[in-house]
Amino acid sequence: MTQANCPAKAPTLLSPWRRRCQWGATLILLLTPWFRYDGDSLLRIDIPKLTLYFFGQTLRIEELYLVLLFSLVLTLGFLLSTMLLGRVWCGWLCPQTTLTDLADWFAARLGMRGVKNRNKPEIWRKVVLQFVYLTLAFLVSANLLWYFVAPQNFFNKLLSAQLHYATTISLLLVAMVVYLDLALVRRLMCSDFCPYGRFQTALTDQATLTLHLPDKERPRCIECGSCVRVCPMGIDIRRGYQIECINCGRCLDACRQVMAKRQQSGLIRYTFGTTGEGLRALFNLRLLLLGLATLLAIIILLFAIQQRPLASLKISVSHTVSNRLLPDGSQATFFNAWINNRSAEKALYHLEARLADAGRPLTLKGQTSQLYLEAGENLRIDFVLVSPVPETRLAVEFVLLDQNGNELAITAAHIR
Numbered sequence: 001m002t003q004a005n006c007p008a009k010a011p012t013l014l015s016p017w018r019r020r021c022q023w024g025a026t027l028i029l030l031l032t033p034w035f036r037y038d039g040d041s042l043l044r045i046d047i048p049k050l051t052l053y054f055f056g057q058t059l060r061i062e063e064l065y066l067v068l069l070f071s072l073v074l075t076l077g078f079l080l081s082t083m084l085l086g087r088v089w090c091g092w093l094c095p096q097t098t099l100t101d102l103a104d105w106f107a108a109r110l111g112m113r114g115v116k117n118r119n120k121p122e123i124w125r126k127v128v129l130q131f132v133y134l135t136l137a138f139l140v141s142a143n144l145l146w147y148f149v150a151p152q153n154f155f156n157k158l159l160s161a162q163l164h165y166a167t168t169i170s171l172l173l174v175a176m177v178v179y180l181d182l183a184l185v186r187r188l189m190c191s192d193f194c195p196y197g198r199f200q201t202a203l204t205d206q207a208t209l210t211l212h213l214p215d216k217e218r219p220r221c222i223e224c225g226s227c228v229r230v231c232p233m234g235i236d237i238r239r240g241y242q243i244e245c246i247n248c249g250r251c252l253d254a255c256r257q258v259m260a261k262r263q264q265s266g267l268i269r270y271t272f273g274t275t276g277e278g279l280r281a282l283f284n285l286r287l288l289l290l291g292l293a294t295l296l297a298i299i300i301l302l303f304a305i306q307q308r309p310l311a312s313l314k315i316s317v318s319h320t321v322s323n324r325l326l327p328d329g330s331q332a333t334f335f336n337a338w339i340n341n342r343s344a345e346k347a348l349y350h351l352e353a354r355l356a357d358a359g360r361p362l363t364l365k366g367q368t369s370q371l372y373l374e375a376g377e378n379l380r381i382d383f384v385l386v387s388p389v390p391e392t393r394l395a396v397e398f399v400l401l402d403q404n405g406n407e408l409a410i411t412a413a414h415i416r
Contacts, residue, residue: 033146058376091248
């Protein structure tokens with residue numbers, strides 16, 4: 001059998017892997033709010049309680065520094081991945097690309113070509129397609145709100161028409177924006193409106209992963225135009241690097257399929273940089289410094305989480321009840337306290353007080369012992385401190401202890 005009669009070997013395509021990445025990321029976004037850990041959402045921001053539920057950790061507003069550290073890690077990681085992988089995020093993981101691909105798929109199933117359709121399809125096809133867009137828009141909008149309102153509560157309140165007006169307005173506004181995006185904008189978001197492509201251009205260097213046609217492969221190009229026809233952004237990769245390219249790899253697959261029929265390898269490929277250095281391009285100063293900064297930020301975040309106290313204590317003098325002199329000559333000062341269980345388990349606490357200088361214990365009246373708090377629970381208590389009548393100001397320390405007598409939090413206060 002001659003080479004010309006040999007069956008063409010099926011090329012290895014990237015599109016199945018890209019679709020797996022897209023749907024994997026989509027499922028993670030959709031399902032994460034549904035998962036619960038010890039009765040709380042796996043990831044959710046509770047605005048009324050000013051609390052962030054983060055993979056088993058309950059962070060209140062006073063622990064905002066951890067959120068800021070985590071945001072710093074995300075920012076540095078974002079910059080590092082962008083410098084390293086370019087716009088692979090856009091083509092393989094971005095929800096905008098996934099939604100647009102899904103909209104195109106539905107349009108194709110209905111015998112339409114989306115916004116570029118030059119035919120005049122039946123009215124029912126248009127109505128069905130718009131209904132699909134609306135359904136997707138409300139699903140995306142609801143999914144976003146699930147990160148603020150637990151999905152179980154969201155649907156219960158939605159079906160009983162008890163959603164908060166702010167939640168309802170947010171649901172409708174986000175759904176409207178997504179619908180207009182699917183019906184009118186789509187790929188224009190990636191090519192003209194999304195700032196990420198322009199931002200990524202500033203970070204591109206000799207180490208960035210790019211999809212291109214190497215100069216040494218150009219003589220083998222048969223000018224079939226397949227790479228141009230399949231490009232969702234409508235660009236010609238043969239013209240060199242363009243910021244509109246989202247690194248989706250569709251042109252690479254098309255080229256491999258065409259060249260496989262000629263029993264040749266594809267021309268288009270992913271490489272780190274366009275100079276042919278390969279993996280050696282990764283060892284450059286910019287990338288190494290950014291990688292080092294990201295690693296340092298991760299270490300600091302992990303250390304901060306490790307040193308995070310298991311409970312917090314806030315104390316303030318009551319503004320509704322004034323100090324009182326007791327028959328034995330001592331003074332009664334009324335206090336309010338807020339105790340937060342930052343651990344992942346139910347805990348038992350009790351509160352003590354002592355003079356800050358001498359360490360002598362002081363008497364507390366009220367519910368200051370046998371304080372049971374669920375994981376992440378915040379409790380307010382009112383109590384009375386019995387102390388000597390101070391001549392000017394008296395420094396006092398309030399100590400929160402666990403059931404084993406370990407000091408978890410100390411808060412200083414002054415009385416007059």
